[in-house]
Amino acid sequence: MGSEFSCMIKEAKLLGLALGIPCLDGIEEAEAQCALLNLESLCDGCFSSDSDTFLFGARTVYRDICLGEGGHVVCYEMDDIERKLGFGRNSLISLALLLGSDYTQGVRGLGLEAACQIVKSVGDNDILRKIASEGLSFTRKKKNSKKQGQVKCNDKETTLSCKVNMNGGIQNSQTDDQYLRVVEAYMSPKCHSADSDVVHRALVQRPFQHEQLQRLCSRFFEWPPEKTDEYILPKIAERDLRRFAYLRSTSSQLDVNIPMKEVPVKCPVSAIIKRRKVHGRECFEVLWEELYGIKSSVVPSDLVESACPEKIKEFDDKRALEKKNQRKSRPKKSGKQCSLTEIDQKLQHLLLDIELGSESSPMASREVISDQMPTATKVNFMNRDPPIILDSDCRATMLCQETDITAPKHEVIDLLSPSPQVQSRVVSRCTQMNDQHITIIDLSESETERSPEHVRKARELRLFLASIRDDFN
Secondary structure: OOOHHHHHHHHHHHHHHHOOOOOOOOOOOHHHHHHHHHHOOOOOOEEOOOHHHHHHOOOEEEEEEEOOOOOEEEEEEHHHHHHHHOOOHHHHHHHHHHHOOOOOOOOOOOOHHHHHHHHHHHOOOOHHHHHHHHOOOHHHHHHOOOOOOEEEEEOOOOOOEEEEEOOOOEOOOOHHHHHHHHHHHHHOOOOOOOOOHHHHHHOOOOOOOHHHHHHHHHHHOOOOHHHHHHHHHHHHHHHHHHHHHHHHHHHHHOOOOOOHHHOOOOOOEEEEEEEEEEOOEEEEEEEEEEEOOEEEEEEEHHHHHHHOHHHHHHHHHHHHHHHHHHHHHOOOOOOOOOOHHHHHHHHHHHHHHHHHOOOOOOOOEEEEOOOOOOOOEEEEOOOOOOOEEEOOOOOEEEEEEEOOOOOOOOOOOOOOOOOOOOOOOOOOOEEEEOOEEEEEEEOOOOHHHOOHHHHHHHHHHHHHHHHHHHHHO
């Protein structure tokens, strides 16, 4: 009770209970108790390095577990052994008697190949009955050999040694009983029966003790609580999802198809966040219900499909709807449509560029006086009516609006010359058109006074203002 191994068992049981894993103490062989639970479908399999686990009746045995990145475990199934090798449980017990095990040393001089041929020739259903009636004397006939040998048998409990003559002569009367006891030890081991109260108490689902596990991991491994949660909580959540999947699969096998919302146990998955691929395996990143404080983690896609296929359909439908809404919400670009703010900004930029090419006063509102007109006229460059036209001499002209404001002096606007050295000059002419109160002011004296850059900007201004008029129309 005070050995190091005994202390390890106690610590393992504490960790198991904190993780919500029930623990059951076997009467004799631990493999025999685990095999019985597995044979009765009360557990998924047995972890064991002993080769005789299948002889006790186990159907699934795990070995050579490797933890860490790229971890794996080797799994053996009794169904594969029966289908591929042709050996059932009776045949494996017979091979243990012939080749040796924990309870017998086997037949000396008998190899693996010869033992397999002998067992297959008799058959799985008859091999144990033949050993019970004839002992191991029939092996001589099967080997068709004249050689005689001796085999030592050792009972694990009584350490009874005896010698059996291969011709069938028994030198010790207890030999046949010894083989029968070995067969009985494998077929009916001493362990808790599947319907016992001890097993029923152990199979009750235990709660996950989060704080207790953090304390134990801090004590045994010196892990902080954050590290414990990082390693353990995703697997605890995945285990709960597997239990939910098992519940639904069991219902389906009983032809009871219950909708997910009507299942008595709530599905631990709240929603699917996105698809993921981990080490080449298709997975889902899922959002958990309020589960031990964990918000999300990555689980295999086949597990989600078996537990809650409705969540996958809901996720796919949501993504399809989002894509459809994105296509509808994309505005169609049109070269002719533009906001009023953009129009004002472009107009101001063009006018500013033209204004910077001249040293005259700002162009937004400027008085232009004609020598021949008693009244003053104001040039309004922000008017959306076409303010600029071209005469036959391609000279820049401008429409003027008559006002009642008089000016004390003349001011001339020069829009065509970008040179800052150009001085203001007197307007050359001002004519009346068709007896209307419209004054056309000539802003240039000659073709050479106009700058190509100024002409280009003026053309851009005219085109832009024309486009504005078309848009508003």
